[in-house]
Amino acid sequence: MKKFLVLLVLLGVVFAFGTTKIRIGATPVPHAEILEVIKADLAELGYELEIVVFNDYVLPNIALSTGELDANYFQHVPYLESFTSQRGIKGLVSAKAIHVEPMGFFLKKPLSELAPGDKIAVPNDPTNEGRALILLHNNGLIELKDPSKLESTVLDIKENPRQLTFVEIEAGFIPRVYTDDKTVAGAVINTNYALTINLNAVKDSEFIEGGESPYANIITIRETDKGEAWLEALISVLTSEKVRDFINEKYDGAVVPVF
8 A cells, every 4th residue: 555655646746747767777687687677667657767787896886976877786785885985985875675696606517526726716896705705615615714704705715625726706707707718617606697697596506595695686876865756666666566576487586586
């Protein structure tokens, strides 16, 4: 009932002021695909959704902070906090958590056949590298000095019993490296990037993060835009049953709605 009343109010705004454009930056899968689902719903409310696709984790926050975007949809809160702290960017906040993408560990060979020196690709940004290493720690491949440290790097590995070689790579390039580089035996890949090479973290990974993962992907905005009518409209349609059903049916557990 509350959502229905919000939509009625928003429709009144539409009739009064006409169409407004919303520019949202997103990585291709699943974020841009999910946004495509709500284009028509936003249009009915008088908003034209422009999806700006990015293939990295750096530019979307910069573009949002400089006003080139109204929002972005690609990251979780730990990454947002780490990135903005390192870059000295202020005023970017989470508007709503939408889904979780469990991170998976993929191998080209059976786990039992991993040999000393085999290369394992991991993301090189602070939060996702720590997240990847914690996943490997929790499944017995390595032992970290402090498995609760979210920003662990390969320098924080205490024990590496299989004598694996860890290669730190920008997250968006890992799928290509994994598929094209014959010297890479395995990789920890964010689900959205795994999907771009037709890998499903639930079905194809050696192991995957549990449902308790705190890394929900969010709609990020400038704090000054809190309470804006366009944001209320966006969140209303993005957290609808239509979107929930799309996520569950399209990604078969590799992407999990959290609303």
